[in-house]
Amino acid sequence: xxxxxxxxxxxxxxxxxxxxxxxxxxxxxxxxxxxxxxxxxxxxxxxxxxxxxxxxxxxxxxxxxxxxxxxxxxxxxxxxxxxxxxxxxxxxxxxxxxxxxxxxxxxxxx
Numbered sequence: 051x052x053x054x055x056x057x058x059x060x061x062x063x064x065x066x067x068x069x070x071x072x073x074x075x076x077x078x079x080x081x082x083x084x085x086x087x088x089x090x091x092x093x094x095x096x097x098x099x100x101x102x103x104x105x106x107x108x109x110x111x112x113x114x115x116x117x118x119x120x121x122x123x124x125x126x127x128x129x130x131x132x133x134x135x136x137x138x139x140x141x142x143x144x145x146x147x148x149x150x151x152x153x154x155x156x157x158x159x160x
Contacts, residue, residue, distance in 0.1 A: 054111035062115075062125045066155050067097035070112045071122040075099040082134035083122045089141045090124075094158025095150055127153045 061068050067090070073079030075087050075097075090097050102109040102121055109121070116123055116130045124131040126149065131137060140146035150157050 054105075054107045055115060057108070058111055058115045061098070061100060063128045065098045065125075066127055066153070067095055067150075068125045069097055069099050069122055070102055070108075070125075071099055072101070072103050074101050079103055080121075082120075085134050086122045086124060086137050089137055089146070092158075093141070093147055093150065095155055126150065126155070 058070075069075070069083075069086060069090065071078060071080075071083035071086065073083055075091075078084035078087050079101075087099070100108075102112055112121065112123055113119055118130065118133065120133050122134055122137075124133070124137050131146075131149075132140070137146060140149070147157050
């Protein structure tokens with residue numbers, strides 16, 4: 051399992067915005083992952099989508115990594131932001147866009 055932990059840690063720390071999701075950004079495999087993809091696409095942020103359905107160890111490993119039981123999981127600059135509900139609430143309140151900008155990540159003008 052440490053190999054998976056190292057893989058996750060590397061992805062989170064080497065990419066500004068990472069979404070661990072079911073499916074891919076082009077073809078989400080669950081509604082919650084799809085909602086987060088829509089939000090990230092709407093704000094115009096570059097991100098890396100990682101399909102947890104491709105690897106059972108990864109699917110469990112990401113839950114252990116963040117001590118968060120659900121997928122999707124969004125990470126910004128190495129920090130866990132949250133799952134679908136948190137990301138949606140932050141987006142609706144304008145907090146997601148502000149946080150991304152504060153982290154130096156380019157977003158589309160509102």
